[in-house]
Amino acid sequence: xxxxxxxxxxxxxxxxxxxxxxxxxxxxxxxxxxxxxxxxxxxxxxxxxxxxxxxxxxxxxxxxxxxxxxxxxxxxxxxxxxxxxxxxxxxxxxxxxxxxxxxxxxxxxxxxxxxxxxxxxxxxxxxxxxxxxxxxxxxxxxxxxxxxxxxxxxxxxxxxxxxxxxxxxxxxxxxxxxxxxxxxxxxxxxxxxxxxxxxxxxxxxxxxxxxxxxxxxxxxxxxxxxxxxxxxxxxxxxxxxxxxxxxxxxxxxxxxxxxxxxxxxxxxxxxxxxxxxxxxxxxxxxxxxxxxxxxxxxxxxxxxxxxxxxxxxxxxxxxxxxxxxxxxxxxxxxxxxxxxxxxxxxxxxxxxxxxxxxxxxxxxxxxxxxxxxxxxxxxxxxxxxxxxxxxxxxxxxxxxxxxxxxxxxxxxxxxxxxxxxxxxxxxxxxxxxxxxxxxxxxxxxxxxxxxxxxxxxxxxxxxxxxxxxxxxxxxxxxxxxxxxxxxxxxxxxxxxxxxxxxxxxxxxxxxxxxxxxxxxxxxxxxxxxxxxxxxxxxxxxxxxxxxxxxxxxxxxxxxxxxxxxxxxxxxxxxxxxxxxxxxxxxxxxxxxxxxxxxxxxxxxxxxxxxxxxxxxxxxxxxxxxxxxxxxxxxxxxxxxxxxxxxxxxxxxxxx
Numbered sequence: 331x332x333x334x335x336x337x338x339x340x341x342x343x344x345x346x347x348x349x350x351x352x353x354x355x356x357x358x359x360x361x362x363x364x365x366x367x368x369x370x371x372x373x374x375x376x377x378x379x380x381x382x383x384x385x386x387x388x389x390x391x392x393x394x395x396x397x398x399x400x401x402x403x404x405x406x407x408x409x410x411x412x413x414x415x416x417x418x419x420x421x422x423x424x425x426x427x428x429x430x431x432x433x434x435x436x437x438x439x440x441x442x443x444x445x446x447x448x449x450x451x452x453x454x455x456x457x458x459x460x461x462x463x464x465x466x467x468x469x470x471x472x473x474x475x476x477x478x479x480x481x482x483x484x485x486x487x488x489x490x491x492x493x494x495x496x497x498x499x500x501x502x503x504x505x506x507x508x509x510x511x512x513x514x515x516x517x518x519x520x521x522x523x524x525x526x527x528x529x530x531x532x533x534x535x536x537x538x539x540x541x542x543x544x545x546x547x548x549x550x551x552x553x554x555x556x557x558x559x560x561x562x563x564x565x566x567x568x569x570x571x572x573x574x575x576x577x578x579x580x581x582x583x584x585x586x587x588x589x590x591x592x593x594x595x596x597x598x599x600x601x602x603x604x605x606x607x608x609x610x611x612x613x614x615x616x617x618x619x620x621x622x623x624x625x626x627x628x629x630x631x632x633x634x635x636x637x638x639x640x641x642x643x644x645x646x647x648x649x650x651x652x653x654x655x656x657x658x659x660x661x662x663x664x665x666x667x668x669x670x671x672x673x674x675x676x677x678x679x680x681x682x683x684x685x686x687x688x689x690x691x692x693x694x695x696x697x698x699x700x701x702x703x704x705x706x707x708x709x710x711x712x713x714x715x716x717x718x719x720x721x722x723x724x725x726x727x728x729x730x731x732x733x734x735x736x737x738x739x740x741x742x743x744x745x746x747x748x749x750x751x752x753x754x755x756x757x758x759x760x761x762x763x764x765x766x767x768x769x770x771x772x773x774x775x776x777x778x779x780x781x782x783x784x785x786x787x788x789x790x791x792x793x794x795x796x797x798x799x800x801x802x803x804x805x806x807x808x809x810x811x812x813x814x815x816x817x818x819x820x821x822x823x824x825x826x827x828x829x830x831x832x833x834x835x836x837x838x839x840x841x842x843x844x845x846x847x848x849x850x851x852x853x854x855x856x857x858x859x860x861x862x863x864x865x866x867x868x869x870x871x872x873x874x875x876x877x878x879x880x881x882x883x884x885x886x887x888x889x890x891x892x893x894x895x896x897x898x899x900x901x902x903x904x905x906x907x908x909x910x911x912x913x914x915x916x917x918x919x920x921x922x923x924x925x926x927x928x929x930x931x932x933x934x935x936x937x938x939x940x941x942x943x944x945x946x947x948x949x950x951x952x953x954x955x956x957x958x959x960x961x962x963x964x965x966x967x968x969x970x971x972x973x974x975x976x977x978x979x980x981x982x983x984x985x
Contacts, residue, residue: 350380413733413745418726419701435482435943438521438571439810442630443695446479446812447902448944452951454905457982458920458930464952464981465504471495473973475939475961477520477808477897478571480954480977481535482945483548488535490518492958492975496537498551501947504979508551513562514540520627520808521571524548531556531594536579538568543581543591558596565589570692573630573637575668580637582624586659588639588666600671604641604659621645622660626808627692631706631722636674637666638708638722640689648684648791648831648841656681661688663710663718665725675725679712680746684791685799686843687713687746690808691899695722696815700868707867709813713805715756715824716749717865729870736788746788751870755824755863758800760785764828764855766848768889776854779846783830791841793833803827803845809899809912809941819923820865821900821908823878827853827860851969852881857892862900862910862926876926879913894970895963899941911938911955914963914970918942918955936974939963953980 432440432449440446453461471493480489486507487499496517498507518537527533534545534554542564545557553561566583573580578599579591586604591597604622626640641664644650644657658676661683665674680687694709698719707728710718719728734748762785765776785798804825811822828846846854853859857877864873877893884892898912902923911918916937920930937959944953960973 347380347383350377411735412748415727415731415733417728417730418721418724419703419705419728433946435479435945436526437523437573438479438481438518439627439629439692440479440943442573442632444627444629444692444810445694445696445815446810446899446941447814449904450944450946450951451903451905452946452949453903453907453944453953453982455907455922455924455929458905458907460983461920461930461932461953461980462983464979465502466979467499467504467506467977469493469495469497469975469977471975472515473936473960473975474958475963475973476956476958477569477940477961478518478522478956479940479943480956481522481524482943483524483535485947486548487945487954487977487979488522488524488548489956489977490516490522490537492516492960492973496522496535496546496551498548499977501945501952501979504977510544510546510551510553512539512544513542516540516569517544518569518571520569523571523574525574525593536572536574538565538570538572538581540567543568543572543579543596545596557594563591563596569625570627573628575630575632575635575637578668580628580630580668582626582628582639584623584625586622586624588624588628588637590668590671602664602666602673604664605644622657626688626690627810629693629695629708630668631695634706634723635667635669636722637668638693638695639664639666640691640693640710642688642690643680643683643686648686648843649833650682650684653682657683663689663693663708663720663725665708665722674723677710677718677720677725679710679714679716679718680744682744685788687800687805689713689718691806691810694811694813694820696813698728698815698818698867700728700818709811709820709867711806711811711822712747713807714747714758714800715754715805715826716747717752717755717820717822717867718747718749719752719867719870728867736790752865752867753870753872755822755861755865755875756800756805756826758804760799760828766852766854766856768856768884772848772850772852775848779848779854791831791833793835797831798828798846799831800826800828803829803895807897807899809897809939812900812902812908812941814902814923818867819873819902820863820867821902821923822863822865823896823899823910823912824861824863825895826855826858827895828855845966850883851967852884853895857890860893860896860913862908862921864908864923864926874926876921878910879915879917882915895967897939897963901942901944903944909942909944909953911940911942911957914967916972932980934978935976936960936972937963950981954978955980 469491474492497509517539522537545554566585579593588602590600624639644660661680662678664676698707706722708722729751733745736744783796783798834840860878862878877891879894880891894914896912901909906923908921934957936957938957940956957976964971
């Protein structure tokens with residue numbers, strides 16, 4: 331009798347023990363269709379003893395209890411609302427961390443990994459307030475937007491100008507050393523690279539303009555005759571910085587291809603085409619221009635001989651009837667084997683994109699220390715506000731991912747990435763709650779502007795109505811981010827600006843898109859309209875988020891800083907500083923990498939839509955900023971944006 335009583339007590343105790351553990355670890359999420367509605371995470375258990383027991387018995391509990399009793403499975407015969415991809419962390423190979431000094435600045439975006447992070451720390455959070463102008467240079471050839479970091483080679487700063495020139499400046503004085511005139515306007519608009527040379531070829535600067543690819547002598551700016559046709563080869567339109575792996579010079583073009591060129595003679599060795607019939611839609615792959623192109627840029631893992639490419643949307647239209655299917659390789663991150671000339675993997679964020687939400691900046695490469703492993707990663711930054719985090723060797727996600735089916739009822743499986751981790755930088759489901767609410771007047775104006783317009787979550791465009799949605803104006807712009815792969819922190823700017831899409835009735839393939847601004851020039855949504863973000867990739871969570879930029883009209887009446895539409899990106903340094911200059915208020919600012927607080931600011935003569943660069947000369951650290959403004963933002967914000975031709979370098983005041 332006593333034994334039966336003890337067995338009953340033991341049974342009650344075990345039941346309570348198990349129920350307590352299950353209760354504390356349970357997570358109910360009805361959003362998921364093709365995975366469990368009820369999720370179990372034993373790490374969430376708050377009672378230490380129960381947590382230890384459950385973690386040690388995880389396999390047994392999952393397979394006997396959780397799997398058979400708690401999980402609710404979907405109907406496999408129906409098209410799922412979500413696709414779910416498991417994290418690759420458990421199967422990732424523990425690799426030796428690839429350490430880089432990140433001091434040289436031989437390529438726009440700092441290095442071939444596009445990290446745009448500097449180990450220099452002479453300028454730091456304690457003395458940045460003492461920054462002063464070291465020199466100013468004006469190109470005097472034109473005014474307009476430059477979208478490229480300078481490169482720094484020895485004692486020279488190499489910069490493109492708003493006109494036809496590549497110019498070399500003395501890094502200490504800012505005096506012009508030489509200038510080279512290209513065949514067309516906007517040389518190296520989004521980047522250039524310096525190669526140190528070898529026994530087969532002399533050093534040189536590689537860049538593209540509207541017509542082709544050049545190689546210049548670093549000493550005097552002359553063409554290197556041994557390359558191509560006297561230093562020049564004709565290519566498809568390319569604006570971004572090339573990368574170099576062994577004897578391969580690799581460029582991304584505005585045609586749908588990545589071109590592998592012989593570094594020494596300029597002959598084409600291999601092309602990887604992004605648009606063909608078997609990719610889901612018809613296209614002339616020999617076109618000089620076209621959608622699904624790698625206009626956002628490329629990066630390279632030199633050690634493993636892998637090129638990483640981010641690609642645009644399929645075509646510059648919001649209709650898409652003539653390009654049915656998945657539109658494979660568009661809106662994607664692609665890894666290419668430079669040695670064996672083959673594709674390693676491709677990862678598509680959005681299938682059949684009709685919203686212009688491509689991955690518009692170069693992939694960022696680095697390492698990540700997570701779950702006692704150090705792995706190679708590739709980071710894709712999207713106009714959706716997503717941070718696409720993949721294992722760089724196999725393309726598998728670092729964190730669990732899900733893809734959500736759009737509300738397009740055309741019958742095409744159109745999925746888009748719907749991330750939980752890393753945290754999405756901006757929300758992209760537009761609702762009435764997002765309308766500006768600073769005061770009743772602005773709110774009423776915004777409500778009047780959305781009358782008879784459709785808005786929501788990935789609504790299909792139509793000539794029957796205007797569509798108000800988060801467009802290519804939002805998320806992460808083409809300028810990319812800054813990654814500290816020792817601390818595993820990503821610094822990146824983002825925008826939250828909606829647009830209005832209109833299709834023509836007689837020709838729905840033609841469209842217009844405009845920013846959803848009010849009559850006073852402010853966006854018709856609640857701020858912040860632009861932000862600077864710090865993300866801890868070890869946890870996938872935001873470390874901090876602050877508004878980037880301000881409108882004086884609002885600041886003067888005491889309204890909190892709103893942020894503005896911003897470009898240019900950030901530069902982070904080991905001095906615990908993040909520099910950013912791409913906001914509409916013309917200010918270059920230094921932020922604390924710890925919490926985003928403003929440490930220093932400087933009003934530029936013209937707008938800068940390029941991230942700053944930094945270098946060292948004679949034991950002094952310099953910060954250089956391109957202030958040429960203009961471009962698309964001048965047309966969108968004529969009241970605020972100016973154009974110029976100015977380059978400014980800063981250094982610490984001498985005591």
